[in-house]
Amino acid sequence: MSAPEVGGRTVRRRRDLALLSLGVFAGIAAALLPVFSVIAPGAWTIGALAGAAVMLLSGLAVRFSRAPALVATVVELLVGVVFLTAIFGRSTALLGAIPTPATLASVSTLFAGASEEIRLGIAPVVPAAGLAFVLVAAVTGLAVVLDHVVLTARMPLLAGVGLVAVSLIPTIAIPADVNVPAVLALAATVLFLLRMDVRSRTRAAAPARRTGSRVWGASATAIGIAAVSVLVTLVAVPFLPQPALRFASGTGAGFGTTINPNLELGNDLRQPRDIDVLTLTTTGTSAPYLRAVTLSQFDGAVWQPDSGDTVTVPGGDAPVFDPVQVDGDIEVADWTTTVQVGELDSPWLPVPYPASAVTGLEGEWLGMPANRTIVSRSGSSRNQDYEVQALVPRPTLEQIRSRAVGGEELGDAVRALPADVPATIGDTARSVTAGAQSPYDALIALQSWFRSSQFRYSLDAPVEAGFDGAGLDAVAQFLQARTGYCVHFASAFAVMARTLGMPSRIVVGYLPGTRSGSVEQTGSVEYTVTSSQLHAWPEVYFRGIGWVPFEPTNSLGVPTNFASGSTGGQSGSATTPEQQDAATPGATRSDAPQLGDQDGTGSSAAGSNTSAVQNPTGPLLAVGGVVLLLLLATPGAIRAWRRRSRATLIREGDPVAAWAEIRADAVDLGIRAPDAESPRAFAARLVEEHGVDADDIGLVRDALERAVYAEDGVDPARGPALADTVERIRERLRAGASATGRVWALVLPRSLLLRGEPAPVEAPDPVR
Incomplete structure (x- = not known):
């Protein structure tokens, strides 16, 4: 074989290796596109792509030297360790890049931080040091594995399966629409890898000039597969059913399409997708709050859902519960609400309070007379269409001010508090309510205090401050930080009310929906309730009236306030939007804040204990910039190297x-x-x-x-x-x-x- 022919084969071999490496890099980049729905892009993205590029380039350099294939993998692993150390552990590393025992010890801290970020983060999560390390290390490791599978083992199809698996993980974690551009990009890279592998194998089997038809045949096949793939992706994929929504019943794993009864609503409220869960129409003056679960027992750490006696929900128009027992001078309004449930998969049924009759349900349902909630032991609220009749007490301001709180019939559960209540909770409650002339005035003072400018609604701050819960410790921290979401406001209000000797409980359900249209037949208004309107609020019991809800959550709903009956003689007549019925504190529509409205302060708790770990943003950007420049310069460098090689032969x-x-x-x-x-x-x-x-x-x-x-x-x-x-x-x-x-x-x-x-x-x- 002549020297030119040998040189030509060497050039072809190196070009094929380079193109295969480029295909692997493009595949990794395409597989990462769906990840951005769960992890926000940022400096970690640059670091991850830089790590993949460094791994592939180092492996390519080894292969150009014709060293054994195993050497390329070993070199990549060593380079990968140095790369990660230089970014995340340079303060404890030798020469800023060689890991030491202290560097290795910091890895466990990074993993712990990543675990906390994943557990408590808001999708799309903005990674701190721990999660950024895991992501960059994972993508770097993936590049090493794919490089070995494609360039050493020559199994590009297996690499394609791995890339598809990576791209599917975000969709499995959070159901979302198909990302058509990402699917097309990934399909193109997999087909490119297959095409390059076929071409290199064909050339290795016979001289290029004798296999032109075979090479063209492979190209035509690849083009045909690509055309069919694009056609299927653009036409068929959008019509495929989306991943099923998650179901949870008190496990704490809900994702906005179920009702979590354990006051772990943070994960539900932080979901990036706002889903319509139900629509309703009502004969009332406005949309009511919809209650699902009532929590009366509190052990200092957890509010437990009620589990008392139940009655079977009868068919037809028969009442489920007896009417609320109220004093004779209290006006009672009779309102009917029709509810159509869509994407809400829960054993608890959203109903207005206080329900007396529920009709139209499918399956077997049970009612709890103590709190007038409806639950199924085996069924689901999904696709239920039902009507609820509610008899709502409507006292005047004077009537509720004259009523005492509590009653012997309630039992001790709604008053109980553990012995170790932090003193700051009771002291604050007494300070805020000092000077109140009645229990109602004291509760209004608490409600006004929580809704004042001293507090701020936020889904982020609780996680960052480490009190994403409803126990006594979380309440104490919340009163100090004064920023949180509905769970913190409701739990703090209920606990402070108990420290004042008032029976209280918490309700989990939905805020009043958003007006979405009118029903032509009845002329009533239709409201839509979304997953982001999942809510928690407290209730306090007044003798002769019943359980009265309050709205302490800052910037949400409408605060409870009653109109005076002295002017017109009609009890319960509202004169302002804030003077609403006791059972419907949100009778005037108020939308739940969306993710874009939330703000928070502080730094991530996950990253607060990583003092030995460097902030990766600066190094990631610097390394990413250098790698980007190197990538841009790579084609010109290869061309210059090839020119010099030919110049030697020409001379x-x-x-x-x-x-x-x-x-x-x-x-x-x-x-x-x-x-x-x-x-x-x-x-x-x-x-x-x-x-x-x-x-x-x-x-x-x-x-x-x-x-x-x-x-x-x-x-x-x-x-x-x-x-x-x-x-x-x-x-x-x-x-x-x-x-x-x-x-x-x-x-x-x-x-x-x-x-x-x-x-x-x-x-x-x-x-x-």
């Missing part, structure tokens, strides 16, 4: 290398050089269209023809002349190109996509 008198270099220069500058065009035709076109000197191009062309037909190959004597001629032709081609064309030729040389061997040679004319 030794190799006309094949000289012709290949002229052809490459032309392609870099945007001049066509088809594989099917003969050297004579190409040379004539360079003379006629691009001003190349006929004697210069003729010298190289003639030397090429003699090398092919007369086996007059390498001649050191003509080497200097060939080198000078090639340089003159290059300068002439560059002079005829635009400035933009010369820049593109330097930065993104298109000749890297050319084959290594010269084009076919025609027999020279016998007469010149």
Whole structure:
């Protein structure tokens, strides 16, 4: 085998390896696109892609040196450790990059921080040091694995399966619409890997010129598969059913489409997708709060859902519960609400309070008379369509001020508090309510205090401050931080009310919905309730009236306030939007804050204990910038290396290398050089269209023809002349190109996509 043929095969081999590595990198980038729905892109993205690029480039360098394949994997692992150490553990590393025992010890801290971020984070999570380390390390490790699978084991299809698995994880974690661009990008990269693998195997089996039809056959097959894949993705995928919504019943794993009775609503409220869970119409003056679960027992750490006696919900129009027992002077309103449940999968049924009859339910349902909630032991609220009749007490301001709180019939559960209540809770309650003339006035003072500018609603701050709960410790921290969401406001209000000797409990349900239209037949207004309107609020019991809800959560709902009956003599008549019924503190519609409305302060708790770990943002950006520059410079560097390699052969008198270099220069500058065009035709076109000197191009062309037909190959004597001629032709081609064309030729040389061997040679004319 001649030297030019060996050199051509070497060039082809290296080009195929480089293209396979590029395909692996593109596949990793495409697989990461769906991840951004769960993890917010940022500095970690640059670090992850930089890590993947460094791994692939180091493996490629080893393979270019023809070292054993296993050496490439070992080198990648070593480089990966140095790379991660330089970013996340440089303060404890030797020379800022070599890990020490202290560096290795900090890894457990990083993993612990990542676990906390994942457990408490808001999707899409903004990673701190711990989660950023895990993400960058995972993508870097994935690059090593895929490099071995594709370039060493030569199993690109297996690599494609791995990439698809990575891209599916976010969709499994949080149901979402199909990301069509991400699917197309991933499909394209997998097909590219398969195509390159087939081409390299085909070339290895036989010389390129003898396998042109086989190579084209593989290309046609790949193009056909790609076309079908694109067609299926664009047409069929959007019509496929989306992943099923999650079901949870008190496990703390709800995701906004169920009702969590354990006051662990943070994860539900932090979901990025706001889903319509139900619609309702009502004969009341406005949309009511919908209660689902009532929590009366409190042990100092957890509020427990009620589990008292139940009654079977009868069919037809028969009442489920007896009417609320109220004093004779209290007005009672009879309102009917129709509810249509959609994407809400829960054993607890959202109903207005205080329900007396529920009709239209499918399946077996039970009612709890103590709190007037409806529950199923085996069924679900999904797709239920039912009607609820509620008899709502409507006292006047004077009537509720004259009532005492509590009653012997309630039992001790709604008053009980553990012995170790932090003193700050009771002291604060007494301080805020000092001077109140009645229990109602004291509760209004508490409600007004929570809704004042001293407090702020936030889904972020509780997690960052470490009190994402409803126990006594969380309440004490909340009263100090004064920022949180409905669980903190409701729990603090209920506990403070108990410290004042008032029976209290917490309700989990939904805020009044958003007006979405009108029903033509009845003229009533339709409201839509979304998953972000999941809510918790407290209730306090008044003798002769019943359980009265309050709304302490800052900026949500409408605070409880009653109109005076002294002016018109009609009890319960509201004169302002805030003067609403006792059972419906949100009778005036108020939307729950969306994710975009939330704000928080402080730094992540997950990252608060990682003092030995460096802040990765700066290094990630710096390393990412350097890697990006290197990636941009890589094509030009490869082209320069190839030019120097050919220059050596040209000075030794190799006309094949000289012709290949002229052809490459032309392609870099945007001049066509088809594989099917003969050297004579190409040379004539360079003379006629691009001003190349006929004697210069003729010298190289003639030397090429003699090398092919007369086996007059390498001649050191003509080497200097060939080198000078090639340089003159290059300068002439560059002079005829635009400035933009010369820049593109330097930065993104298109000749890297050319084959290594010269084009076919025609027999020279016998007469010149």
